[in-house]
Amino acid sequence: MKRLILALFFAAMLISLHAQIQWRNDSNGWRGPARNGIFPETGLLKSWPDAGPELLWETLDAGK
Numbered sequence: 001m002k003r004l005i006l007a008l009f010f011a012a013m014l015i016s017l018h019a020q021i022q023w024r025n026d027s028n029g030w031r032g033p034a035r036n037g038i039f040p041e042t043g044l045l046k047s048w049p050d051a052g053p054e055l056l057w058e059t060l061d062a063g064k
Helices: 002-025
Strands: none
Touching: none
16 A cells, blocks of 8 residues: 555656646746746737737637
């Protein structure tokens, strides 16, 4: 029984570690890819049009 609990504990730790590594490698993570608040995207708008940005997608079933 102790071995099972220990094995489950280590499995949970490995899954957690893997999730953290995946999150850190994501370029859309906290404060950008270098975590310095600088995003390397180009071609961004300097200001929005009066009507706002173009709507690319929407969903009506969010949260269901």
